[in-house]
Amino acid sequence: MIFTSLSPNTQKNDLFLAIKSILQPWKWNSSKYQKKFVNNFNQKLQLKNSFTFDSARSGLYIVLKSLNLSKNDEIILQAYTCVALVNPILWVGAQPKYVDCDEDDFNISIKDLQKKINPNSKVLIIQHTFGQPAKLTKILNIAKKNNLIVIEDCAHSLGTKYKNKYTGSFGDAAIFSLGRDKVISSTSGGVLTINNQRLLKKVKELYKELPSPPNFWTFQQLAHPIILAIVKPTYNFLKIGRIIIRSALLIKLISKPIQESEKFGKKPTNQTYKLSGILHKVANLQLQKLDQYNNHRIKLAKIYHTNLSKKVSPPSPSILSESIFLRYTVLVPNPRTIYNHFLDHNIQLGTWFDNVIMPKDTDLKSVKYELNSCPNAQKLAIQSLNLPNGINVSTKEAKTISKKLNSFIDNQFK
Ligand SMILES: Cc1ncc(COP(=O)(O)O)c(C=O)c1O
Structure with missing residues (x-):
């Protein structure tokens, strides 16, 4: 299965480091x-x-x-x-x-x-x-x-x-x-x-x-890539992977990227820490691969750019020479329908930014966003769809996704 999110940067050496680290508290x-x-x-x-x-x-x-x-x-x-x-x-x-x-x-x-x-x-x-x-x-x-x-x-x-x-x-x-x-x-x-x-x-x-984070929080961060290594191969198979993620979140084996209260502008009481010592080691291994990751993202962005039909509204060509493409984002009329269709075919696309202030269920009033004050941003939010371009996605897969997306859009507009 191909993923846009869910630990998209994790490679074997990152996983080994997480396992080794979790065993050495x-x-x-x-x-x-x-x-x-x-x-x-x-x-x-x-x-x-x-x-x-x-x-x-x-x-x-x-x-x-x-x-x-x-x-x-x-x-x-x-x-x-x-x-x-x-x-x-x-x-x-x-x-x-x-x-x-x-x-x-x-x-x-x-x-x-x-x-x-x-x-x-x-x-x-x-x-x-x-x-x-x-x-x-x-x-x-x-x-x-x-x-x-x-x-x-x-x-x-x-x-x-x-x-x-x-x-x-x-x-x-x-x-x-x-x-x-x-x-x-x-x-x-x-x-x-x-x-x-x-x-x-x-x-x-x-x-x-500032304090250092509690050990339990550090444990959750180290557990994340390990749990996801189990989740990903079974994500669609009887939806076992999805059940594992939900259960792991429920029993707090892993943490959420955004707390519920944050969607209402509130500050979770336990937040604002220094980074734990061991997570610097994890980040350092990733930092060594920064150029490799970004070059790969750019390479796949160029493949999408060449292979996608104009109906998909790819990003403007001018950004091809400047962006590192953390997300390769196209504009389509119905991103959710496409997302669901592709997920059924073992391709998880991305949904950043599906709200003018993401995530989708952010309470806009609480964060003092006045509706229609930024019309372009609102328009982009309902059209954005990200295509996978992380280090674990191959050039062949990017070509296949381009073809599938072109034909899906063609069929929709028949
Ligand atoms: C544009 C942008 N800025 C800032 C942040 C905050 O980053 P962090 O999750 O590390 O607090 C995010 C998180 O997704 C983001 O998308």
């Missing part, structure tokens, strides 16, 4: 792995001050906290995003100001950004959606003119370059995600990078105060 809190990972991360991305967390949202929460924002201060971010990005804004008591996105690159619309900036605007979050860099030169100019603090959201764009420089090095700060479906993964995890010396002192202070 005395190493879970070892501090020696952190330094190695942070050094390698900084070196690879040419960064200086990186801090590791249990998730990217925790990193964002800490940098926003360091800014001492007040209740009328607005933080600008694009719609067509994840609730995990919005929530830290609510948690520090500031206001999210949603800006529409462009259809060509799924990133923030410059036109709408200019309309929505006002005297309360303090921070601009620039998301590089699906690994495609935003139109940085123009956006950074606007930010400078309006005295905005810039935070890059590189949750999807680890390894993406803009004008020969890695994303994450353009703003005052940047967050990266090491979440389960991200560019590289330690099941959960995140990195905050600070490029502005004025923010650094306060962030260092706040970071020092």
Whole structure:
């Protein structure tokens, strides 16, 4: 079976490392792995001050906290995003100001950004959606003119370059995600990078105060790739795999990527930790494969681009030279029907972002999104479908998926 999500980066050596690590709990809190990972991360991305967390949202929460924002201060971010990005804004008591996105690159619309900036605007979050860099030169100019603090959201764009420089090095700060479906993964995890010396002192202070996660949480993260290695071969066979996932979640053998309360803008009481020692080791192994993973994603994106018919609305050709394609996203009239049809044929497609603020059941009112304030983002959300392009998907499989999708769409439009 072919998968878009469900531990898409896990290879044999990652699985062996997870098994070995879970059997050595005395190493879970070892501090020696952190330094190695942070050094390698900084070196690879040419960064200086990186801090590791249990998730990217925790990193964002800490940098926003360091800014001492007040209740009328607005933080600008694009719609067509994840609730995990919005929530830290609510948690520090500031206001999210949603800006529409462009259809060509799924990133923030410059036109709408200019309309929505006002005297309360303090921070601009620039998301590089699906690994495609935003139109940085123009956006950074606007930010400078309006005295905005810039935070890059590189949750999807680890390894993406803009004008020969890695994303994450353009703003005052940047967050990266090491979440389960991200560019590289330690099941959960995140990195905050600070490029502005004025923010650094306060962030260092706040970071020092943070606890390490409970051992049980670390266990859940290590168990995730192991459980999924059992789930995947039986995912469709009598739906055994799906039953295993549900049961594992129910008995808390593995953790959910987003807690129920987060869909209502709430901060789960147990959140905001440093990353556990051992998960740095897991992330480090993945980091060594970063270029290999991204080159593979780009290779498959090009195959899709060549083989898909125009009726499928593939991404704009201009992004082929820039994106690392964390997700290869096409626009179709009925993504759910296609998703279900393909799943019956042993191909799991992806459903990012199926809501203007994903996941699908996010309570938009709780996260202060006003309906119809970002029409493009809403339109994209009901049309988006991601095709698998992770390291475990072959070029032959990408060609087969292209053919199947072309003919499915052709039949629908007969
Ligand atoms: C665009 C975007 N930003 C930020 C995040 C938050 O990342 P994390 O899950 O590591 O908190 C996500 C998570 O899916 C995301 O999609």
